[in-house]
Amino acid sequence: MGSQAERYKSGVMPYAQMGYWDEHYSPKDTDLIAVFRITPQDGVDPIEAAAAVAGESSTATWTVVWTDRLTACELYRAKAYRVDPVPGAAGQYFSYIAYDLDLFEEGSIANLTASIIGNVFGFKPLKALRLEDMRIPVAYLKTFQGPATGIVVERERLDKFGRPLLGATTKPKLGLSSKNYGRVVYEALRGGLDFVKDDENINSQPFMHWRDRFLYCMEAVNKAAASTGEIKGHYLNVTAATMEDMYERADFAKQLGSCIVMIDLVIGYTAIQSMAKWARRNDMILHLHRAGHGSYTRQKTHGVSFRVIAKWMRMAGVDHIHAGTVVGKLEGDPNVIKGIYSICRDNFTKKNLEHGVFFDQDWAGLRKLMPVASGGIHAGQMHQLISYLGEDVVLQFGGGTIGHPDGIQAGATANRVALEAMIKARNEGRDIWNEGPQILAAAARWCSPLRAALDTWKDVTFNYQSTDTADFVPTATPA
Amino acid sequence: MRITQGTFSFLPDLTDAEIRAQIEYALDQGWAIGVEYTDDPHPRNFYWEMWGNPMFDLRDAAGAMGEVLACRKAHGNAYIRVNAFDSSRGFETTRLSFIVNRPAEEPGFLLKRHEVAGRQIQYTIESYAAARAPEGRRYE
Numbered sequence: 001m002g003s004q005a006e007r008y009k010s011g012v013m014p015y016a017q018m019g020y021w022d023e024h025y026s027p028k029d030t031d032l033i034a035v036f037r038i039t040p041q042d043g044v045d046p047i048e049a050a051a052a053v054a055g056e057s058s059t060a061t062w063t064v065v066w067t068d069r070l071t072a073c074e075l076y077r078a079k080a081y082r083v084d085p086v087p088g089a090a091g092q093y094f095s096y097i098a099y100d101l102d103l104f105e106e107g108s109i110a111n112l113t114a115s116i117i118g119n120v121f122g123f124k125p126l127k128a129l130r131l132e133d134m135r136i137p138v139a140y141l142k143t144f145q146g147p148a149t150g151i152v153v154e155r156e157r158l159d160k161f162g163r164p165l166l167g168a169t170t171k172p173k174l175g176l177s178s179k180n181y182g183r184v185v186y187e188a189l190r191g192g193l194d195f196v197k198d199d200e201n202i203n204s205q206p207f208m209h210w211r212d213r214f215l216y217c218m219e220a221v222n223k224a225a226a227s228t229g230e231i232k233g234h235y236l237n238v239t240a241a242t243m244e245d246m247y248e249r250a251d252f253a254k255q256l257g258s259c260i261v262m263i264d265l266v267i268g269y270t271a272i273q274s275m276a277k278w279a280r281r282n283d284m285i286l287h288l289h290r291a292g293h294g295s296y297t298r299q300k301t302h303g304v305s306f307r308v309i310a311k312w313m314r315m316a317g318v319d320h321i322h323a324g325t326v327v328g329k330l331e332g333d334p335n336v337i338k339g340i341y342s343i344c345r346d347n348f349t350k351k352n353l354e355h356g357v358f359f360d361q362d363w364a365g366l367r368k369l370m371p372v373a374s375g376g377i378h379a380g381q382m383h384q385l386i387s388y389l390g391e392d393v394v395l396q397f398g399g400g401t402i403g404h405p406d407g408i409q410a411g412a413t414a415n416r417v418a419l420e421a422m423i424k425a426r427n428e429g430r431d432i433w434n435e436g437p438q439i440l441a442a443a444a445r446w447c448s449p450l451r452a453a454l455d456t457w458k459d460v461t462f463n464y465q466s467t468d469t470a471d472f473v474p475t476a477t478p479a
Numbered sequence: 480m481r482i483t484q485g486t487f488s489f490l491p492d493l494t495d496a497e498i499r500a501q502i503e504y505a506l507d508q509g510w511a512i513g514v515e516y517t518d519d520p521h522p523r524n525f526y527w528e529m530w531g532n533p534m535f536d537l538r539d540a541a542g543a544m545g546e547v548l549a550c551r552k553a554h555g556n557a558y559i560r561v562n563a564f565d566s567s568r569g570f571e572t573t574r575l576s577f578i579v580n581r582p583a584e585e586p587g588f589l590l591k592r593h594e595v596a597g598r599q600i601q602y603t604i605e606s607y608a609a610a611r612a613p614e615g616r617r618y619e
Contacts, residue, residue, distance in 0.1 A: 152572045159525065162486035162563075162575035192489060215598055222602035226590035229482035231522045257602060347569040368569065416489045424487055424497070427504035427575075446491065 004069075012063050015051035019074060020060060025081040027098040033135040034097050034116055035358045037086060039128040039301055049125055050080035050095035056120045058103060075100050087471050092301065094132065094358075106143035109269040109316050117304060128301040131308050135359035136315070142364055144315040148279035148286050150367025151345065151392050154319060157259065157285070158194065158231045163423045164391055165194045166415055167235075169374065169398035173199035178208050182216030184408060188401050189224030189232045191412025196220075197396065198237035200264045200291035210240075210249055218256040235262035235287040235320075243274060250278055260285040265309075266292045269316060276317025287372070288318035298331055298467050305468070307336075307356055310343045314369045322372045326388045329376025333466035334388060344369040345392055353472035370394060378457040379418040379450060383436020386422055395419070405456055410449035417447045480587035482520050485560055485578040498547060498561065498579050503540040505563035505575055511535045512543040514550045516559045516580075518617040519609045521588070533564050547579055556582045556618040582608075582618035 007018075015021070027033050034057075040049035052060075058078035059068070078099045086092040105111040121129050155161055170176070170184045185196045196217075204210040217234045225232045238249035238261050246263070253261045261284055263275050272288065279286035296303030306323075313321050323340045324332035339355030345368050349361040373389055374396035385395055397415050404411025421443040426432050432439060444451035487493060493501070502512055513533035517524060530550040537543060543561075550559050559580035562573050586607035593601040608617040 152570060156525075156572060159484065159522065159576075161573045162577070192483065215600075218602070219600065222604070223590055225522055226588040226604045227480065229480070229520055229522055229588060230484055256599065413489070420487050420489045424490060424501070428497075428500045429504070443490075 008064055008066050008069060010064055010066075014048050015055040015060060016045075016048050016080075018051075018055065018060060018064070019077050020054040020058075020080060021047055021051035022079045022081055025079045025098060027081070028100075030101045030137045030139045031098040032101070032104070032112075032116075032137060032140065033359060034099070035132045035134075036095050036097065037092055037128075037130040037132050037301065038095050038126055039092050041125050041127050044125045046083050046093040046095070047080070050083045050093065050097070052123060052125055053095060053120050053129065054078040054080040054097045056123055057097070057115055057118065058099060076103060078103070087473075089471065101137060101139055104140065106140075107145070107273075109273060109312050113269060113312070121303075130300065130302055131304045133305065133356070133358035134308055134311060135361060136311060138362050138364040141315065141362075141366055144366065145273075145276060145280060145317045146314060146366035147319045147369050148276050148284065148317050149319045151319075151370050152368065154285055154370060158233070160194060160231070162391070163419055164386070164389070165370075165394040166192065166412075166419060167195035167197055167372070167374070167394050167396040168193055168401040168412070169197045169199050169396060170202075171199075171398050171402045173202060174205070175207055178212035178216045181208060181213060182220045184402060185217050185234050186220035186224055187408035188412045189220060189234075190227055191401075191409030192228075192416030193232075193401065193412045194230070195233045195235060195260070195394065195396075197235040197287070197289075197398075198262055200237070200239075200266075200289040202237050203239050210238075211252065214249075214252055214256055214258075218258060221258070231259070233258065233260045233285070235260050237262040237264070237289075238275070239264040239267055243271060246271065246275065247278065250275065250282070250284070254282050254284060258284070260287055262287040262289060263318070264289050264291040265313075269312070272313070272316045272318060279319070280317065285319045286317070287320040288313060288322070290322045294331065300468060305356065307340050307343055310340050310369070311361070314344060314363070314366060318369065320370045320372050320394060322374055324371075325373040325375055325377050325385070327377060327381050327384050327462070328373070329462045331467055333469045335470045336466070336468055337388065339470070341371050341389065341393070344371045345390075354470055356470040368392070372396060374398070376460075376462055378460060379414045379453045380437075380440065380457055380460075382415075382418040382422045382440065383432040386419075386426065387433045387436075391423075400453070400457065403456075404449065405452050406449060411453065414447070414449040414453035417443055417450050418453075480585055482558070482578075482581070482585055482587070484520070484522065485576055487577045492581070493577070493579065495544070495548075499540050499544050501575065501577065502543045502547075502561065502563075506538055506540060506543070508563070508565070508574070509567070510563035510565045510574055512537065512546075513562045513564060514543075514546050514559065515562060516550055516554045516557045518557045518582075518614060519606060520558050520585075521604065521606050521609065523604075527558070527560065530559075533562070551580050555580070558582065584618070 515527035
């Protein structure tokens with residue numbers, strides 16, 4: 001590059017030459033690594049674009065500044081070190097960028113994201129930018145609390161093992177009075193669900209104020225627990241305008257004996273971390289509804305992939321996260337969903353490009369995050385749900401419970417019977433993927449609510465092309 | 480009423496052959512089988528009486544099934560469950576837990592409401608069986 005004097009001469013210099021590109025750089029174990037999908041403007045060299053992203057997400061500005069020379073600037077410069085064309089997508093590149101650990105404040109998602117996604121997405125030389133994945137070093141993970149409760153402790157508290165948990169979101173999601181709302185909660189829990197859930201936009205509206213809702217819901221939860229002998233819960237959504245309001249609502253939920261509260265992703269990373277600490281302090285399970293994520297996760301060329309959001313949320317410390325159903329009404333390619341579920345639940349997530357996972361990730365003992373499958377699923381898909389999603393998951397059948405022709409209790413019972421019959425058959429060694437419909441039909445012979453559910457929804461599927469898919473497909477290797 | 484704790488309570492009571500198949504599954508996963516019983520089925524009674532320690536060294540479903548039958552013979556009118564324990568890192572917990580015996584009659588639970596200020600209610604769940612007799616004589 002020439003002399004230091006030349007490097008720091010006033011003026012504009014390509015980012016790559018400023019030190020933000022180093023093809024020989026070998027990332028340290030303590031580096032954060034981000035892989036971005038960059039779509040440079042026509043005529044912009046992809047390497048320069050990658051270097052610009054590295055620069056703008058670390059120390060650089062648009063021109064040379066002499067004040068760099070007062071710092072250990074080479075350390076603080078993020079380094080783009082690898083740029084690969086995206087398979088099958090002309091004009092798009094995966095660029096790998098390494099960041100030194102000292103660039104980040106310990107235990108702060110806000111600080112991490114202010115760097116990584118802070119400025120760069122509006123950068124003019126790029127047509128589009130997407131953060132695809134990140135490798136978080138163990139040293140940094142150890143500065144985060146992680147899930148307040150985690151899958152293992154949640155199951156032990158609830159005394160529920162060996163099967164997915166079952167939930168439902170109260171419907172209609174807006175408009176019910178508190179007393180009518182609690183009725184739905186009671187019926188669903190009594191019928192066999194483990195949890196019922198407030199929806200993302202149920203906070204404290206004119207038709208139902210939060211205190212009233214909490215009181216009626218806890219009557220429903222306790223009454224259902226007494227009538228079944230099981231521990232039950234309702235995710236009381238404490239999302240509100242300010243932290244003070246959220247703490248007030250969460251404290252009230254605790255005072256009423258709720259085992260779980262809920263927040264929405266839209267409250268922001270700092271508020272989420274605050275609530276995760278509150279949940280750990282107060283022995284509360286913390287459910288996160290990913291409200292808003294689709295606005296930046298779904299399109300492949302822009303935004304932040306959901307697998308990255310899932311990583312951040314495991315670090316931030318929530319216990320439940322909506323992570324896709326594959327078969328339901330919302331976006332979810334099977335391979336991408338597998339990748340997201342492994343990020344939530346593994347001790348060590350292995351690199352798997354077919355699942356969209358770019359890096360090995362050691363989770364450093366952080367507790368496991370329970371994925372939640374919700375949106376357009378029903379009892380007739382039970383074999384597919386268990387095959388795709390496994391056992392440590394909350395399956396939420398909202399319409400599939402409340403819309404049952406014989407009532408909410410019958411809807412809940414249908415789902416629970418379908419679930420238990422399928423788990424039992426799987427454990428007995430049966431091939432549930434192929435025999436699922438027969439297993440359900442056999443259970444429906446003695447369980448009329450299940451029979452009615454299967455009759456009502458047997459033909460409902462949501463077969464649309466996925467938007468967010470993995471870019472790598474398996475290729476046959478020569479024998 | 481029918482207490483619906485455990486993995487398979489919404490299904491008809493498992494036959495001995497079905498119980499054995501589940502035990503075989505658990506052993507195939509490398510889990511240890513434990514048998515527990517109680518006459519206090521409160522949902523937050525986490526510690527049922529152990530019918531011996533979990534059988535870490537027993538890899539034979541017939542042997543585990545023998546313990547289920549022996550426990551049933553001694554406590555035929557109690558709740559009995561089979562637990563499977565996984566010692567692997569990241570779990571180190573129960574992985575499967577299902578009821579294999581119930582009292583002939585299950586009276587269930589009373590929900591007690593203690594009304595306090597501000598429309599709040601403090602709830603307590605009380606087992607009718609546990610309230611009417613001391614341990615060991617509740618389901619006679």
